[in-house]
Amino acid sequence: MEILVASAIGVLSAAGIYLILRGRSFPVIIGMTFLSYGVNVFLFAMGxxxxxxxxxxxxxxxxxxxxxxxxxxxxxxxxxxxxTALIVVLALRGFLETGSDRVDEGIPKLPEPAEERLTS
Known part of the structure; x- marks a missing residue:
């Protein structure tokens, strides 16, 4: 029984972390939900x-x-x-304002190193 519960916690945590690292907002929300489920099962099994x-x-x-x-x-x-409700509202607001659900848009690009500018 303990192996099954530990495996479930590991799978939920791994799936949550994988989905949090995605580039769109919906998988990030689902990933945070899976991660919170994993933490809840861990807290419950702790007792x-x-x-x-x-x-x-x-x-x-x-x-x-x-x-x-x-x-x-x-x-x-x-x-x-x-x-989760707050994050869904923020993701919906971001989608309506930008027209995209990408979570990595708006991040400024780093300038080119000086060596590459001189050679090109």
Whole structure:
């Protein structure tokens, strides 16, 4: 079970980083979403996966699940949803103003080195 969860975290993180490095805004948004899913699964697995145990300490429960990772994941889900909505709005605004969804447009090009200017 641990290998499956670790593999899922690795695949989500790798896919997220790959998509973040793309040149268009939509894959960047999807990549950030995958990366946040990977972090959420990591936070959830950090609290040790356990089945059929209550998250709250009671007098009749022999064992319990740690509620802190669950609270962290719920908070991270809300924050990532808000950030995704903000990034989508910013990408849409950038597309409407520039007519392109490229994320690397507008970056000034570096000047040619002096040696190349002299030889050409």
């Amino acid at each position: 040790r996966l356990s089945v059929d145990r209550p998250p709250i300490i009671t007098s009749d429960a022999a064992e319990y699940t740690d509620p802190l990772p669950q609270a962290l994941v719920l908070t991270a889900i809300v924050i990532s949803f808000g950030m």
